[in-house]
Amino acid sequence: MSGNIAQQIAAPYSEAMLSIAKEQNLVNEFGEDARGILSVLDASSELEAFLGNPLVPTDNKKSLLQQAFEGKVQPFVLNILNLLADRRRIFFLRQVCDGYLALQRKLQKIALAEVTSATELSDAQKQSVIERVRQISQAEGVELQAKVDPELIGGVIIRVGSQVIDASLRGQLRRLAYQLS
Template identity: 35%
Template structure:
């Protein structure tokens, strides 16, 4: 099993528990926003990630730091969840738990996440058009585009939804032609 697969397997029960408790107290959207804020904070601070994942740092110290960082920014529900993760020595799984939680929320909302790799920045009109086409293709209520610019694609774009990939890039077409020509010359 891959490292990301085992992370997801260990993270899913925590994400499900948070999701169910948030749903019960009707705080799914607030929890969603709180987790996005925490994820953004962690992505900006490697030292915070190292601090939280360090087994030599006492649990109480980690909880105090998390309290100071997020006390006025996230709900007490999420702060309690972070404390539980620290107590159970699962705080290092936080990013994976957040990813699993967001997947559960997107399923509830019938939202499909589409990773878009494009050679150039898409305009708002292009994004809206792409969202509409993907909505029709996937029968989703909502499409969430995660766009990354990759100049190596030369032109066009690549869409990844789950395990499905639609490659409309010039780079991908050149690779297809190359492999076709290599097979044809045999």
């Protein structure tokens, strides 16, 4: 299913999740739970396939969700997971969690910076990127998502929303080749 359609289906659930989180004064806790759920999904493609399988009965999915997340996430979050299963929307769990985190960042004026570098960034380099992003975005806080891509040769690529700062050696070589042609 296309990402845009999946996001449209997941958006009301993400918004409801944020509404409950604000009501219960648990916005940050729900965010941590959403990150935890995403890391479990990233670690287990089998779990995501099981939850997305339309042939698996809803009760089996809810039982697995209970086993996997009870005591590890807020009870309200577990209720949302069960609601997604009941409504046959558990397939969109990843999009619901991503949507919640995006809404949380917007609420708390936090910019998401996706940083791709040739090598692992040191703490000082990460702090430098955070300060640069804070200047560019005027955000109160910055959340870094760092990835390593050895094909960059050196430098970094920083994405903040639709803005891209390409300070990579590969990007500089590409620009130089374009200027020479």
